[in-house]
Amino acid sequence: MKMIHIILYFLALLSYTSHATTSSVNDFCVANLLLPNTPSGYPCKPPLLVTENDFVFSKxxxxxxxxxxxxxxxxxxxxxLPGLNGLxxxxxxxxxxxxxxxxxxxxxxxxxxxxxxxxxxxxxxxxxxxxxxxxxxxxxxxxxxxxxxxxxxxxxxxxxxxxxxxxxxxxxLHIVDILLFGNKLPTPTLEKTTLLDSAQIKKLKAQFGGSG
Amino acid sequence: MKMIHIILYFLALLSYTSHATTSSVNDFCVANLLLPNTPSGYPCKPPLLVTENDFVFSKxxxxxxxxxxxxxxxxxxxxxLPGLNGLxxxxxxxxxxxxxxxxxxxxxxxxxxxxxxxxxxxxxxxxxxxxxxxxxxxxxxxxxxxxxxxxxxxxxxxxxxxxxxxxxxxxxLHIVDILLFGNKLPTPTLEKTTLLDSAQIKKLKAQFGGSG
Amino acid sequence: MKMIHIILYFLALLSYTSHATTSSVNDFCVANLLLPNTPSGYPCKPPLLVTENDFVFSKxxxxxxxxxxxxxxxxxxxxxLPGLNGLxxxxxxxxxxxxxxxxxxxxxxxxxxxxxxxxxxxxxxxxxxxxxxxxxxxxxxxxxxxxxxxxxxxxxxxxxxxxxxxxxxxxxLHIVDILLFGNKLPTPTLEKTTLLDSAQIKKLKAQFGGSG
Amino acid sequence: MKMIHIILYFLALLSYTSHATTSSVNDFCVANLLLPNTPSGYPCKPPLLVTENDFVFSKxxxxxxxxxxxxxxxxxxxxxLPGLNGLxxxxxxxxxxxxxxxxxxxxxxxxxxxxxxxxxxxxxxxxxxxxxxxxxxxxxxxxxxxxxxxxxxxxxxxxxxxxxxxxxxxxxLHIVDILLFGNKLPTPTLEKTTLLDSAQIKKLKAQFGGSG
Amino acid sequence: MKMIHIILYFLALLSYTSHATTSSVNDFCVANLLLPNTPSGYPCKPPLLVTENDFVFSKxxxxxxxxxxxxxxxxxxxxxLPGLNGLxxxxxxxxxxxxxxxxxxxxxxxxxxxxxxxxxxxxxxxxxxxxxxxxxxxxxxxxxxxxxxxxxxxxxxxxxxxxxxxxxxxxxLHIVDILLFGNKLPTPTLEKTTLLDSAQIKKLKAQFGGSG
Amino acid sequence: MKMIHIILYFLALLSYTSHATTSSVNDFCVANLLLPNTPSGYPCKPPLLVTENDFVFSKxxxxxxxxxxxxxxxxxxxxxLPGLNGLxxxxxxxxxxxxxxxxxxxxxxxxxxxxxxxxxxxxxxxxxxxxxxxxxxxxxxxxxxxxxxxxxxxxxxxxxxxxxxxxxxxxxLHIVDILLFGNKLPTPTLEKTTLLDSAQIKKLKAQFGGSG
CATH class of the missing domain: 2.60.120.10 (Jelly Rolls)
Incomplete structure (x- = not known):
């Protein structure tokens, strides 16, 4: 391959990849966990900082x-596994x-x-x-x-x-027992809204750290 | 307005509305409740059968x-209120x-x-x-x-x-009591998965129609 | 309940809630109105700053x-009502x-x-x-x-x-009169695009603060 | 290539494409315009009936x-262009x-x-x-x-x-004039809801086929 | 519990569950694989025909x-696994x-x-x-x-x-080799659009069942 | 029109537009390209900084x-064309x-x-x-x-x-040749995963800037 062709191919590569380069963030949007979440997921890490470790969890x-x-x-x-962001x-x-x-x-x-x-x-x-x-x-x-x-x-x-x-x-993960018995919702309110007996509620509050 | 203009306006109307006419189903998709539901909602009623009653509930x-x-x-x-379909x-x-x-x-x-x-x-x-x-x-x-x-x-x-x-x-509407106590889920299974006492479970099963 | 059990239960609670804790932002994403909006809604407020007032509007x-x-x-x-964010x-x-x-x-x-x-x-x-x-x-x-x-x-x-x-x-809320007559869209442009008479347009521009 | 290899390759092809075959409807869902629309689009034509003409519009x-x-x-x-369905x-x-x-x-x-x-x-x-x-x-x-x-x-x-x-x-296509002046919405209702003058409304109703 | 209470509880159950009953199809929409797919998934099976086997695949x-x-x-x-429909x-x-x-x-x-x-x-x-x-x-x-x-x-x-x-x-599953070499796309077209050599293309067409 | 009416109309305008004003960001969300992207698109530019040039691309x-x-x-x-954001x-x-x-x-x-x-x-x-x-x-x-x-x-x-x-x-834009031959994926790996010949791979790697 002559030098002129190498240069032309190089230009071709630039041409075909430049669009993808500037928008490569769209092929994936790895979570930048340092920024606040949004309803659609975390803001994207700059593509240059993305590594294979963003896509693999080993534990x-x-x-x-x-x-x-x-x-x-x-x-x-x-x-x-920040590579999951938005997916x-x-x-x-x-x-x-x-x-x-x-x-x-x-x-x-x-x-x-x-x-x-x-x-x-x-x-x-x-x-x-x-x-x-x-x-x-x-x-x-x-x-x-x-x-x-x-x-x-x-x-x-x-x-x-x-x-x-x-x-x-x-x-x-919303475990029913933790929702019902792991906070300060008053026992009378729980009795009325679940029909559970007061003694039962108190017993489980003791187990799950609830009070009230 | 001369007759020729009336005709031209008529044509204009047809032209401008015909696209909308054939696709009017897209301005709304009133539920045809006789057909099976889909994950996105019911199939649409034919537009010609849609009336104002599809968009108003009076009770x-x-x-x-x-x-x-x-x-x-x-x-x-x-x-x-079938007019809600898909909305x-x-x-x-x-x-x-x-x-x-x-x-x-x-x-x-x-x-x-x-x-x-x-x-x-x-x-x-x-x-x-x-x-x-x-x-x-x-x-x-x-x-x-x-x-x-x-x-x-x-x-x-x-x-x-x-x-x-x-x-x-x-x-x-998923009432917790009906989920837990309104079916045949065996009492021992409920005990294990909720830590409620057997007596409590049986008492509420009696109230909510459960068995097992 | 012996002390060892209390500790174990405490660990159990931590275990079962820790996943939820770190991701609690996902149970809701209360709008942080100080940050710029996104197409999916506002970034989320840190969970620790969320209060019941984020979920209730009283006026x-x-x-x-x-x-x-x-x-x-x-x-x-x-x-x-920032608790509505993303919902x-x-x-x-x-x-x-x-x-x-x-x-x-x-x-x-x-x-x-x-x-x-x-x-x-x-x-x-x-x-x-x-x-x-x-x-x-x-x-x-x-x-x-x-x-x-x-x-x-x-x-x-x-x-x-x-x-x-x-x-x-x-x-x-896009009121048609405000769209048509509440800005500087020139009267001739409005005449052409609505077929309204010039006098009518000017009369309503006077009412809705439009000019041109 | 020996016969045994040809057979193995054939089996390989079957194996690798069979999953795709049974679900090929998912690579595209060409509209079956004979069936009622749904909020997500038309039901899909059977893949066997799909042709290249479903993906090209020539006029x-x-x-x-x-x-x-x-x-x-x-x-x-x-x-x-039924190939657009769902896209x-x-x-x-x-x-x-x-x-x-x-x-x-x-x-x-x-x-x-x-x-x-x-x-x-x-x-x-x-x-x-x-x-x-x-x-x-x-x-x-x-x-x-x-x-x-x-x-x-x-x-x-x-x-x-x-x-x-x-x-x-x-x-x-919702042309404002056709919405306002192309139907039977009574002139007094239009006057109240648009502040247009009665004469203006009647003039445009005549043009756009409205009555009332 | 007296009979009157049993009846009242029965009514209560009906009241609280009836809404859910008529709309139970919305808790899930099991695929009716006999009906044509839509862009959002298959139409739902009637709830009465749904069984636990719709939610479990055993092979x-x-x-x-x-x-x-x-x-x-x-x-x-x-x-x-038809219970996956729409999920x-x-x-x-x-x-x-x-x-x-x-x-x-x-x-x-x-x-x-x-x-x-x-x-x-x-x-x-x-x-x-x-x-x-x-x-x-x-x-x-x-x-x-x-x-x-x-x-x-x-x-x-x-x-x-x-x-x-x-x-x-x-x-x-779109295997690149099957896409490129498993159909009738002419070899010259493949050469131009992939820059692969003609001999290479023909060799792989032979393996993947392609012609042209 | 008397002065009092002008003032009332002015108040009316304020009333009807104020809701839209504070939420005008929702009529569009022009990309603020200086901030990191999110899975749903870029954060929105402040409405006051939005101009017609955000909605028109001239090249x-x-x-x-x-x-x-x-x-x-x-x-x-x-x-x-930042006006496309989220659309x-x-x-x-x-x-x-x-x-x-x-x-x-x-x-x-x-x-x-x-x-x-x-x-x-x-x-x-x-x-x-x-x-x-x-x-x-x-x-x-x-x-x-x-x-x-x-x-x-x-x-x-x-x-x-x-x-x-x-x-x-x-x-x-994912050009197959650039994906396969424009990076450091080792030739043996490419041979195994594409069945292409080693010589063919090396030839195209030379053209598309790949190594390995």
């Missing part, structure tokens, strides 16, 4: 099961010890897709008119539609674990 | 408060009798905007890290973000009512 | 009817005095849902192929699909008011 | 300018004769991007607080944000034309 | 690695044999989140200005943003497998 | 065709010299709508199961659905040009 280790539920989770969401997906590893449970909870902004890897879980979700419960084994995948109350419990003889993929870059 | 009457909660709601959602909004009237309550509940797919009209309510929502509770009077508006657990109770001396606008054409 | 008082239209509105949009809903109170009117207008980015409370209105919207007009009384709800030209007028014997819920956190 | 010819505005448009929207874009050709105008209008569901090709236009859009007007020549591109009232007029000495790209597969 | 078995790439995938998308997420299992590879490919409508389970992969994606390549081991998660060209290859000593979660209910 | 001139492809493009995207549309002019080509490429985040103006192109897109190719002349419009691999080549006797409208404010 999706077993969640340490902790009492009283004997279950633990390890999340890989946008704050752990509407994330994952966590869910480990449940023997006899353990992921208690009744809700993800207000995400559908959950549970991918069984080891052991056995019984899982379910509830709507006012449907109760969906299944026993799950490795090779099973179960979907928990966005915003629905659900649970998983270890129904096997050993430990069990699964991956939970979410349709959100930063799903939150 | 947003007081909800009849019913025990045990002494509260009632009257919805105006897409199944009542992401709806409303209901919420009436709470003396000492009544709209118990702990969740709208999995809608933010609620409560517009106080009469009486006094105390309302709140809960996240794992925040408890937001306010006493509301006429002229107050309170927002309950999508998917969060919340409640309203009559904290005044008389009846109270409000309008609840929703960011969904067909929000559903 | 949805009657709009003061003002000439020449003898109607007034009081909005509760994201700039008044796609807002409300305003619409008051129309005797013989008054909310003149022909458009909300470019919001569907309006009008909830009648007192008095009588006649309201309508227009597409190139449909005219929808209804007389509305308390208990009536009418939907005005996004972007369509519409009006409300007091057709009763006394004052009338309604709440207008919008499918936008910050809807704007 | 984006000059719009025939028609009185009284001496302008004409030729659209290529989803009903003309959020379309185009039309806009031709304006000498001294002609595309009168004041609104696209309720689309941003317009005007690409000048020949002649000269003066174009503008209006918000309650901004008037944006520019004279446009070939090589100019102007954006008219969704839902805003705007116009184009031929300000040159010869014919002019442009392409208007829209952020909607089926934008509608 | 996420190892993909059978097939020549020439010695890799195989097992998808769980909406056509396999924007799906998963597949990816198995790569020794020395195998998932060749250069694109998912036009989905971000991929790769969750490593066994063995070692080297994976990467490419934009005009960035090349991101990483060696992945169990516990690693890597994100491949929507629409970007990427690959995975087995860089370990044994078999390797991972789960790939997608931000789409029905992602398609 | 959509012919793209200079450059070797080896003898084609050139001139974009008008959000970085050129989901943009355009570029595509010029192809005699015998030239826009080589195989992908727009990961945009549908392309090609509007032929002069000359003749042959264009096509490819899915695993469909090859769509058409010869296009002035008056033809062709749609290339989002994320699909496609090409255009000059199949006429003279120069050819078209406008390409995109369903994105900032589409990127």
């Amino acid at each position: 999706l280790v077993p969640g340490i099961p902790i009492p009283p539920f004997n279950a633990g989770t390890t999340p890989a969401t946008v704050t752990d 509407g997906i994330s994952v966590e590893r869910v480990d449940i010890g023997i006899n353990g449970t992921v208690p009744m909870h809700i993800h207000p902004d995400a559908t959950e897709l549970l991918i069984m890897v080891e052991g056995q879980m019984t899982a379910g979700f509830i709507t006012p008119t449907k109760l969906i419960v299944k026993t799950l084994n490795p090779g099973d995948v179960m979907v928990f539609p966005i915003g629905l109350m659900h649970f998983q419990l270890n129904s096997g003889v050993g430990k069990t674990y699964a991956f939970a993929a979410y349709s959100s870059t930063n799903p939150t | 947003l009457v007081p909800g009849i408060p019913i025990p045990p909660f002494n509260a009632g709601t009257t919805p105006a959602t897409v199944t009542d 992401g909004i709806s409303v209901e009237r919420v009436d709470i009798g003396i000492n009544g309550t709209v118990p702990m509940h969740i709208h999995p797919d809608a933010t609620e905007l409560l517009i106080m009209v009469e009486g006094q309510m105390t309302a709140g929502f809960i996240t794992p890290t925040k408890l937001i509770v306010k006493t509301l009077n006429p002229g107050d508006v309170m927002v309950f973000p999508i998917g969060l657990m919340h409640f309203q109770l009559n904290s005044g001396v008389g009846k109270t009512y409000a309008f609840a606008a929703y960011s969904s054409t067909n929000p559903t | 949805l008082v009657p709009g003061i009817p003002i000439p020449p239209f003898n109607a007034g509105t009081t909005p509760a949009t994201v700039t008044d 796609g809903i807002s409300v305003e109170r619409v008051d129309i005095g005797i013989n008054g009117t909310v003149p022909m207008h458009i909300h470019p980015d919001a569907t309006e849902l009008l909830i009648m409370v007192e008095g009588q209105m006649t309201a309508g919207f227009i597409t190139p192929t449909k005219l929808i007009v209804k007389t509305l009384n308390p208990g009536d709800v009418m939907v005005f699909p996004i972007g369509l030209m519409h009006f409300q007028l007091n057709s009763g014997v006394g004052k009338t008011y309604a709440f207008a819920a919008y499918s936008s956190t910050n809807p704007t | 984006l010819v000059p719009g025939i300018p028609i009185p009284p505005f001496n302008a004409g448009t030729t659209p290529a929207t989803v009903t003309d 959020g874009i379309s185009v039309e050709r806009v031709d304006i004769g000498i001294n002609g105008t595309v009168p004041m209008h609104i696209h309720p569901d689309a941003t317009e991007l005007l690409i000048m090709v020949e002649g000269q236009m003066t174009a503008g859009f209006i918000t309650p607080t901004k008037l944006i007007v520019k004279t446009l020549n070939p090589g100019d591109v102007m954006v008219f944000p969704i839902g805003l009232m705007h116009f184009q007029l031929n300000s040159g000495v010869g014919k002019t034309y442009a392409f208007a790209a829209y952020s909607s597969t089926n934008p509608t | 996420l078995v190892p993909g059978i690695p097939i020549p020439p790439f010695n890799a195989g995938t097992t998808p769980a998308t909406v056509t396999d 924007g997420i799906s998963v597949e299992r990816v198995d790569i044999g020794i020395n195998g590879t998932v060749p250069m490919h694109i998912h036009p409508d989905a971000t991929e989140l790769l969750i490593m389970v066994e063995g070692q992969m080297t994976a990467g994606f490419i934009t005009p200005t960035k090349l991101i390549v990483k060696t992945l081991n169990p516990g690693d998660v890597m994100v491949f943003p929507i629409g970007l060209m990427h690959f995975q290859l087995n860089s370990g000593v044994g078999k390797t497998y991972a789960f790939a979660a997608y931000s789409s209910t029905n992602p398609t | 959509l001139v012919p793209g200079i065709p450059i070797p080896p492809f003898n084609a050139g493009t001139t974009p008008a995207t959000v970085t050129d 989901g549309i943009s355009v570029e002019r595509v010029d192809i010299g005699i015998n030239g080509t826009v080589p195989m490429h992908i727009h990961p985040d945009a549908t392309e709508l090609l509007i032929m103006v002069e000359g003749q192109m042959t264009a096509g897109f490819i899915t695993p199961t469909k090859l769509i190719v058409k010869t296009l002349n002035p008056g033809d419009v062709m749609v290339f659905p989002i994320g699909l691999m496609h090409f255009q080549l000059n199949s006429g006797v003279g120069k050819t040009y078209a406008f390409a409208a995109y369903s994105s404010t900032n589409p990127t």
Whole structure:
């Protein structure tokens, strides 16, 4: 190839890539976690500062099961994996010890897709008119539609674990017991709005750090 | 105006409106409730069958408060008001009798905007890290973000009512008690996933029609 | 409960809530009105600075009817109620005095849902192929699909008011007269683009502050 | 290549394409115009019936300018080009004769991007607080944000034309005169809601086919 | 509890659940795969026909690695798991044999989140200005943003497998070789548009079933 | 008109426009290109600094065709035309010299709508199961659905040009050759993931600036 061609090719490259270069931020928008979040996600890191580590999370280790539920989770969401920003997906590893449970909870902004890897879980979700419960084994995948109350419990003889993929870059975990019993909402208000007995409420407030 | 002009104007009208005519379905898409719903809403009624009644609902009457909660709601959602289809909004009237309550509940797919009209309510929502509770009077508006657990109770001396606008054409009402105690989810499963006592569960199952 | 259990429960709480804590901004994104808006809404306020006042607006008082239209509105949009940020809903109170009117207008980015409370209105919207007009009384709800030209007028014997819920956190009000006659668009341009007579245009420019 | 390899490659092809085959409808969703529209667009044609003609429209010819505005448009929207379905874009050709105008209008569901090709236009859009007007020549591109009232007029000495790209597969054209004067909305209602004089209204109703 | 109370509670249940009942389709919209797809997903199955099997897929078995790439995938998308409909997420299992590879490919409508389970992969994606390549081991998660060209290859000593979660209910797999060499696009056209040599093109057409 | 009326009208104007004034940022959100982008677009410029130049781009001139492809493009995207921000549309002019080509490429985040103006192109897109190719002349419009691999080549006797409208404010251009041969991805990795011969890869790396 002659020198003149090399130069022309070089110009061609510049021409074809320059548009992409100035807008490369649009091929991805890696979260700049130092800036405030927005409803669509974090502002983008300058493309020059983006590295492969923004797209890989290396610690999706077993969640340490902790009492009283004997279950633990390890999340890989946008704050752990900034390359997820704006892309509407994330994952966590869910480990449940023997006899353990992921208690009744809700993800207000995400559908959950549970991918069984080891052991056995019984899982379910509830709507006012449907109760969906299944026993799950490795090779099973179960979907928990966005915003629905659900649970998983270890129904096997050993430990069990699964991956939970979410349709959100930063799903939150709303455990019903923590919502009801982990704050200062007065016991009489809880009695009226849940019909639970006062003694029951106080017992669980003691467990979950609530007062009032 | 001469006849030739009238004809030309007529042609002009046809020209300018014909595009809109064939696509008028796009100015709105009134729900054809006889066809199956889709994730984006119901298929559209043929424009020729659309009338003003598709855009007006005339029975947003007081909800009849019913025990045990002494509260009632009257919805105006897409199944009542087919003109809402695809437009992401709806409303209901919420009436709470003396000492009544709209118990702990969740709208999995809608933010609620409560517009106080009469009486006094105390309302709140809960996240794992925040408890937001306010006493509301006429002229107050309170927002309950999508998917969060919340409640309203009559904290005044008389009846109270409000309008609840929703960011969904067909929000559903997930009362925690009905989710937990209104179906066949076995009591031992509930014990494990909520830490409620067995006696408490059985008592509320009796009230809410649950078994198991 | 023994001390060791208390500690374990405490750890459990930390474990179950820590994920939610770091991402609590996702349960809501209260507008930080001091920062520039984005196409998806304002950046989020730091969760620690969020209070219950971000979710409640307390001045949805009657709009003061003002000439020449003898109607007034009081909005509760994201700039008044920062908890609405990113949630796609807002409300305003619409008051129309005797013989008054909310003149022909458009909300470019919001569907309006009008909830009648007192008095009588006649309201309508227009597409190139449909005219929808209804007389509305308390208990009536009418939907005005996004972007369509519409009006409300007091057709009763006394004052009338309604709440207008919008499918936008910050809807704007485009009154046709203000668009056409409230700026410097030259009269000849207006004549050509509206076919209105020059005298008519000048008369309304005088009323609405236009020039040119 | 030996026969065994050919067979293995064949199997490989099947394996790698079968997933895509069964879901090929997702690479595109060509409108089946015989079925009712939905809020997200038309149902998809069976992939086997899709041809290249679904993705090409061949008659984006000059719009025939028609009185009284001496302008004409030729659209290529989803009903003309079914391959656009669900993709959020379309185009039309806009031709304006000498001294002609595309009168004041609104696209309720689309941003317009005007690409000048020949002649000269003066174009503008209006918000309650901004008037944006520019004279446009070939090589100019102007954006008219969704839902805003705007116009184009031929300000040159010869014919002019442009392409208007829209952020909607089926934008509608709401000409203010046709909305106000092309239907049965009673003249007194128009007087009250526009402050236009009765004589002016009647004159334009005669032109645009309105009555009442 | 007295009979009268039972009846009242029964009424209360009806009252509180009836709204949810008629709109229960909105808590989820299980795909009716017999009806044509739409841009937002399949029409919903009648709620009464929905069972737990609509939410669980039980065959996420190892993909059978097939020549020439010695890799195989097992998808769980909406056509396999109809409960995913409209929820924007799906998963597949990816198995790569020794020395195998998932060749250069694109998912036009989905971000991929790769969750490593066994063995070692080297994976990467490419934009005009960035090349991101990483060696992945169990516990690693890597994100491949929507629409970007990427690959995975087995860089370990044994078999390797991972789960790939997608931000789409029905992602398609566009292998570059199949796009370029698996159809009738004429060789001269390929030469001009890829600069590949004619001999190279013909060799790969023979492998991938292309002609022309 | 008496002075008192003038004052009242002035107040009326203030009243009706004040809501719009404070929220005028919502009628449009012109990109502030000095601030970091977000997944939904750039933060908005203060309305007071917005001018008509934010909505008009005046240099959509012919793209200079450059070797080896003898084609050139001139974009008008959000970085050129900040008024496009958040509106989901943009355009570029595509010029192809005699015998030239826009080589195989992908727009990961945009549908392309090609509007032929002069000359003749042959264009096509490819899915695993469909090859769509058409010869296009002035008056033809062709749609290339989002994320699909496609090409255009000059199949006429003279120069050819078209406008390409995109369903994105900032589409990127991923030329397959630049993705494969314009970076440091090692030749052995390319061989394995594309099945291209080593010599072919090295030849094209020399042309496109790749190494490894």
